Amino acid sequence: MEKIEVSLEMMCYPMPCMILGTKVGEKANFMTVAWFTQISLKPAYILASLDKSHYSNPGIKETGAFSINVPSTAMAEVTDYCGLVSGKKYDKSTVFEVFYGKEGKAPMIVECPYNLECRLVQTVELAAEELFIGEVVAAYSDERCLTDGVPDMAKVDPLLLNVPQMAYLGVGSHVGRAFKMGKARIGKD
Numbered sequence: 001m002e003k004i005e006v007s008l009e010m011m012c013y014p015m016p017c018m019i020l021g022t023k024v025g026e027k028a029n030f031m032t033v034a035w036f037t038q039i040s041l042k043p044a045y046i047l048a049s050l051d052k053s054h055y056s057n058p059g060i061k062e063t064g065a066f067s068i069n070v071p072s073t074a075m076a077e078v079t080d081y082c083g084l085v086s087g088k089k090y091d092k093s094t095v096f097e098v099f100y101g102k103e104g105k106a107p108m109i110v111e112c113p114y115n116l117e118c119r120l121v122q123t124v125e126l127a128a129e130e131l132f133i134g135e136v137v138a139a140y141s142d143e144r145c146l147t148d149g150v151p152d153m154a155k156v157d158p159l160l161l162n163v164p165q166m167a168y169l170g171v172g173s174h175v176g177r178a179f180k181m182g183k184a185r186i187g188k189d
């Protein structure tokens with residue numbers, strides 16, 4: 001099979017589309033983040049990569065807190081909006097209904113079915129970005145999105161970003177059981 005070298009912009013895809021919430025001064029601000037990942041379980045650390053120019057960054061550093069909110073596909077337009085306009089120019093504090101969790105520092109979005117309340121533990125500086133590492137102090141889910149007490153992706157219906165086609169996607173169909181289906185192959189190669 002012939003391989004063709006392609007653009008680096010499509011390194012990772014699809015990517016999750018999250019909305020990061022933080023307080024800047026007295027107001028909540030929300031920005032869209034696709035450069036986001038879990039990096040450990042115990043402690044529960046996540047990482048979000050933010051360009052240094054964003055309005056959100058000083059808010060995260062000042063409050064030591066931020067939230068990650070998972071929008072459903074029905075929220076694609078407002079998610080895109082939060083990624084198009086900056087809090088420097090537009091007041092995004094009234095775009096969503098806001099709630100606060102245990103620590104009361106990071107604004108979270110009621111309309112998003114799943115929310116992570118995070119405490120900033122480390123900031124890593126790159127040339128153009130800041131990597132914010134947060135400890136998840138609590139996760140919240142809409143009751144309607146739970147199956148047997150755990151968040152059910154089919155019900156959350158999260159939004160994904162497909163960079164090569166610059167499109168938003170929903171998740172696809174169930175393919176198999178993770179950490180299980182590969183066992184059938186062990187010792188056969």
Ligand SMILES: Cc1cc2nc3c(=O)[nH]c(=O)nc-3n(C[C@H](O)[C@H](O)[C@H](O)COP(=O)(O)O)c2cc1C
Nearest residue numbers: 031032033034035050051054055056083085086087
């Ligand atoms: C789909 C999408 C994903 C984005 N992902 C990121 C990201 O991971 N990191 C980043 O720095 N900016 C990202 N952006 C851009 C910011 O969300 C955007 O510049 C926003 O206006 C910053 O808001 P603020 O200045 O109010 O903090 C993304 C934008 C969109 C539309």
